[in-house]
Amino acid sequence: MTRKREDAEILSQERIAKDIYSMWIRTEAAETAQPGQFISMYTNDGSKLLPRPISICETDREAGSLRVVYRVTGKNTGTEIFSQMKAGDTIPVIGPLGNGFPYERAEGKRVFLMGGGIGVPPVLELAKRMKCDRKQIVVGYRDEETFLRDEFEQNGEVYISTEDGSVGTKGNVMDAIRENALEADIIYACGPTPMLRAIKKYAEENGIECYISLEERMACGIGACLACVCQSKEKDEHSNVHNKRICKDGPVFLSTEVEI
């Protein structure tokens, strides 16, 4: 018995784009957190019981703090409650959870770090930690609200796509790669399933090592309830069927391990 749900202190809360918030919290999770891992965030509202899995966007180990960037998905949601909290409040969290991106594998290679929509935030900590030959950060947004862009620009070459074409390439991250004729030896990606499906296909067709971070509804967040499974190519050792738990065995998987 070594872990617990803790009440993390909110150090700052800021709206950084329409419906997008950035929160720094002081938490024990900061000490070991890896890019691609997530934390479970809970409301104090008893009518909303389940955790909200949110990726680690940045860590400051010395200060014992970490940053999450999240979207308020609608009215009366848990994320709306989070957005109304202020510095000094406490928020129940568990973390870090899951397995992060194996970023050491990028050393000496040309890399794509790809994020789409609310899959953009974890790419920041990944970009900060990664040592590689060519760091190509390819991020996709809906419109001109290109949150975290300045921070990406301090950490690599940045290519942007927007659905409405207001910034960068019109379309998605794959369109941005094509338009800029980019190439990579290894790919790390987080975003909506259709985007990941396209990246997985591209990587496999071109024989590129590719890590993708998957998303699914969760209940426990720690691997016990089997709510959050995805299909695995091989029979999984733990489940003894073709299912892997995204919260525990993922959320980051080698693209060839899973069927999406």
Place this chain on the structure above:
Amino acid sequence: MNMKVNIAGVEWKNPVTVASGTFGSGEEFSEFVDLNRLGAVTTKGVANVPWSGNPTPRVAEVYGGMMNAVGLQNPGIDVFCRRDIPFLRKYDTKIIVNVCGRSTEDYCEVVERLAEEDVDMLEINISCPNVKEGGIAFGQNPKAAEDITKAVKKYARQPVIMKLSPNVTSIAEMAKAVEAGGADAVSLINTITGMKIDINRKTFVLANRTGGVSGPAVHPIAVRMVYEAANAVRVPIIGMGGISTAEDAIEMILAGASAVSVGTANFHNPAVTLEIIDGIERYMEQQGFDSVEAMTGIVK
């Protein structure tokens, strides 16, 4: 003061276990909970062969609760016996193995296999609403429930707890049926069948369309059913459904439960069972109860 309870001849150190399916086989939660402190660990339903379960999404949040349609994904009894029983045996707690199946033969095969194993009790799930072929078919008909209880009892070496479905007209009748079939205890409630629709996508939230509702929202229904079952049978009752505080657990005990299970609340706070155990103890001290038995079913 004594927190011990005796359920069908098995002594638990306190009346609190975890509800099947919400705690795996304990390994993941052991990082958050000292399993030695639990009265018992009830494991996720296990069948004779591995089951893949339902497509995702398998869970949804609802006001004051959740819905699930995991579909009894499990690794099968062989892996369970090889991996999970030895893990749990390291702890000083009772082991209750929850068993599921698609046919009487499936259930009996698992129960027979477990007869050789070092586990303390069996809980037979005849009430899973999320699997078409199995479970619930036995749980909604008194005659079928009695028959499967009898069949299982033939092979069982450990005391048998029959787990009842709330999706019935008379829970008392179901409790009597399994008691007549030889059940050593009954547990209730399993989840209540529900449905949630996404009004933007205009489709069902769960891939399975329907799912089982659990959590605080179902607690009053569970208390009523525990009360009715307790007044219908002599065998001990393990009460569950929406317990998330010591007060909820005490309510269930006063209604007639000899022990309680905590399910969905583990998802909100993985260490909630420990708070519940401590809270029950404090209440007993304050109210001058010297045993859990002395509290069981005193509200008539």
